[in-house]
Amino acid sequence: MGKKGHQNRRPGSLISHNGHLVNEAQALITRLDQVQPFALTMPMVRAANIPEDAQLGINKLLVEGTADLRRKINAFIKRMKQDKYTPADKAQRIFALLKLKFNALLDQLDIFADVLTQRGEHDIGIWLAGLDTVAKDALSIVRKEVSMPPLITYLDRGHGAAIRRARTRLPGGKKNPVAVIRVPRERMVSSGIASSLVHEVGHQGAALLGILPTLKTALRKEAEKYPEEKQAWMLYERWISEIISDCWSVGIVGIGATTGLMGVVSLPSYFVFRMNLDDPHPFPWIRVKISSAFGAALYPDPQWSRISQLWSQLYPTDKLPEKQLKIINQLEATIPAFVRLVLRHRTPTLKGKSFGAVFPKQKRQPVRLRQLYNRWKTKPDLSKKYRPSLAFAVLGQARADNKISARTEARLLTDLLRKWAVKRNV
Numbered sequence: 001m002g003k004k005g006h007q008n009r010r011p012g013s014l015i016s017h018n019g020h021l022v023n024e025a026q027a028l029i030t031r032l033d034q035v036q037p038f039a040l041t042m043p044m045v046r047a048a049n050i051p052e053d054a055q056l057g058i059n060k061l062l063v064e065g066t067a068d069l070r071r072k073i074n075a076f077i078k079r080m081k082q083d084k085y086t087p088a089d090k091a092q093r094i095f096a097l098l099k100l101k102f103n104a105l106l107d108q109l110d111i112f113a114d115v116l117t118q119r120g121e122h123d124i125g126i127w128l129a130g131l132d133t134v135a136k137d138a139l140s141i142v143r144k145e146v147s148m149p150p151l152i153t154y155l156d157r158g159h160g161a162a163i164r165r166a167r168t169r170l171p172g173g174k175k176n177p178v179a180v181i182r183v184p185r186e187r188m189v190s191s192g193i194a195s196s197l198v199h200e201v202g203h204q205g206a207a208l209l210g211i212l213p214t215l216k217t218a219l220r221k222e223a224e225k226y227p228e229e230k231q232a233w234m235l236y237e238r239w240i241s242e243i244i245s246d247c248w249s250v251g252i253v254g255i256g257a258t259t260g261l262m263g264v265v266s267l268p269s270y271f272v273f274r275m276n277l278d279d280p281h282p283f284p285w286i287r288v289k290i291s292s293a294f295g296a297a298l299y300p301d302p303q304w305s306r307i308s309q310l311w312s313q314l315y316p317t318d319k320l321p322e323k324q325l326k327i328i329n330q331l332e333a334t335i336p337a338f339v340r341l342v343l344r345h346r347t348p349t350l351k352g353k354s355f356g357a358v359f360p361k362q363k364r365q366p367v368r369l370r371q372l373y374n375r376w377k378t379k380p381d382l383s384k385k386y387r388p389s390l391a392f393a394v395l396g397q398a399r400a401d402n403k404i405s406a407r408t409e410a411r412l413l414t415d416l417l418r419k420w421a422v423k424r425n426v
Contacts, residue, residue: 017088017091017092018080018081018084018086018091021076021080021091021092021095022077022080022081024095025073025076025077025080025095025098026077028073028098028099028102029070029073029074029077031102032066032069032070032073032102032105035062035066035105035106035109045125045126047125047126047129047418047421047422047424048119048120048125048126048128048129048421049119049129050115050116050119050129050132050150050152051132051136051150051151051152051424053150054150054151054152054177054178057150057177057178058112058177058178060177061108061170061174061177062105062108062109062112065105065108065172065174066105069098069101069102069105072098072101073098076094076095076098101172103171104170104171104172104173105172107170107171107172108170108171108172108174111164111170111171111180112180114154114156115152115153115154115180118154118155123414124155124188126417126418126421126422127188127414127417127418127421128152128153128154128155129417129420129421129424130388130416130417130418130419130420130421131153131183131193131197131417132151132152132153132424133388133420133421133423133424134194134197134198134388134389134392134420135151135152135153135179135181135197135198135200135201136148136150136151137387137388137389138197138198138201138202138248138252138389139151139201139204139205141205141251141252141358141359141360142205142208142209142358145208145209145349145350145351145358146208146209146349147208148208149166149167149177149178149179149204150166150177150178150179151166151178151179151181151201151204152178152179152180152181153180153181153182153183153197154180154181154182154183155182155183155184155185155188156182156183156184156185157184157185160184160196160264161181161182161183161184161196161197161199161200162181162182162200163179163180163181163182163200163201163203163204164176164179164180165179165203165204165207166178166179166204167207179201179204181197181200181201182200183196183197183200184196184264187260187263192256192259192260192263192396193260194249194252194253194256194257194260194389194392194393194396195249195253195256195257195258195259195260195261195263195264195396196260196264198248198249198252198253198257198389198392199245199246199248199249199257199261200245201248201252202244202245202246202247202248202249203241203245205248206241206244206245206248208349209347209349209350209355210347210348210349211244211345211347211349211350211355212240212241212244214345214347215240215244215342215345216237216240218341218345219233219234219236219237219240219341220233220234220237222337222341223237229330229333229334231327231330232327232330232331232333232334232338233334233338235277235282235327235331236334236338238277238278238280239280239281239282241280242280242281242282242287243282243287243290243342244342246261246287246290246291246294247291247294247342247343249261249291250291250294250295250298251294251298251356251358251359251360251361251364252359252360252364252389252393253364253389253392253393253396254295254299254364254366254369254393254396254397255295255299255303255304255307255366255396255397255400256392256393256395256396256397256399256400257291257295257396258288258291258292258295258304258307259307259396259399259400260396261287261288261291262288262307262311265284265287265288266314267284269315271284272284272285272315273285273315273317273320273324275324275327285311285315285317285328286328286331286332288308288311289308289311289331289332289335290335290338290339292304292307292308292311293308293335293336293339294339294342294343295307297339297340297343297356298343298356298359298361298364299361299364299365299366301365301366301367303366303400303401307400342355342356343355343356344356360390363390364390364393366397369393369394369397369398370397370398370401372386372390372394373394373395373397373398373403373404376394383412383416384419388416388420391416392413395409395412395413
């Protein structure tokens with residue numbers, strides 16, 4: 001009697017909800033079957049391929065994720081067929097979670113599809129493969145200190161770059177196996193693209209070194225030590241992630257990093273001076289000043305003073321409100337001490353070295369870059385021996401010195417990007 005009464009409390013609609021959810025789950029399986037490895041779907045010439053370790057990491061992520069989701073959906077279908085008495089709301093909750101996992105898998109697929117689809121575009125794919133090589137080279141300055149992840153690039157609209165760092169969480173909670181760098185399409189092809197690209201590499205490098213937490217602690221101590229300068233040091237702490245990446249860019253490509261940054265942030269004055277103190281990015285005017293100061297500290301040369309003065313002429317501060325000008329004056333006064341603190345900073349991952357010591361300072365000195373460009377002009381084949389990031393530094397220096405036209409620069413870089421892409425796949 002008790003058992004019969006127990007059954008009577010479950011209306012026949014329970015069987016129909018099971019059938020409905022089984023059909024919905026089988027539809028997920030059908031759509032899951034359409035998720036193919038990129039090796040089967042992405043047409044591209046060999047030179048445009050992404051690095052092999054990146055391909056393996058992406059394929060492993062998607063294959064394992066697809067197999068795991070398939071197992072869970074099949075287990076759900078089996079349960080729905082065998083257990084006729086699971087309450088409808090509970091069954092729906094389980095199915096809804098499976099659907100979220102399915103959508104997260106598609107989100108992961110789309111992240112990498114956006115990257116790989118461009119590899120089939122004429123010229124663009126090969127340029128991107130060349131930029132992959134530049135990114136890898138820019139990160140390699142810390143290869144002895146940390147394990148380097150693969151890096152891949154793609155183009156997108158807008159004038160800013162961005163990175164989805166390796167080993168961060170993807171939709172669904174899986175760890176990203178590669179660093180995916182978005183570079184602005186409007187900066188192809190010029191040496192200015194190195195400024196944006198290497199800045200994003202700097203975000204990955206700083207994360208691998210674990211330098212930001214200890215730097216933030218050091219900056220807070222400076223704020224406590226110098227109360228009259230507290231606002232400036234607290235702003236540096238808020239901005240330190242972006243500043244470290246700007247420093248990385250200057251350290252790798254020299255003055256081309258600062259002139260490239262100027263190209264990105266050359267906006268109407270309102271935006272150049274707009275201070276959103278909650279923004280992790282320094283406002284553009286002071287950001288260029290800080291970039292120039294890092295350049296002067298790493299690679300002493302009169303050019304840094306000239307570029308800083310030019311920026312002040314382009315965006316004079318004399319008409320700013322007094323409150324805004326007070327903050328700028330305090331920041332400018334503390335920039336030298338701030339730059340020294342950053343470049344002298346040490347973390348356990350650096351194994352006794354200062355942060356400033358990781359950069360190839362001897363090979364990036366302006367006088368050296370000028371010499372290399374003069375040799376390049378007389379013996380173009382020498383460029384084949386240059387490391388990718390060094391080649392960008394040489395051309396960035398030549399551009400800053402007005403020794404090369406934009407057309408010639410684009411031609412040389414296009415040739416180099418193609419050579420790097422082909423060489424990587426030989």
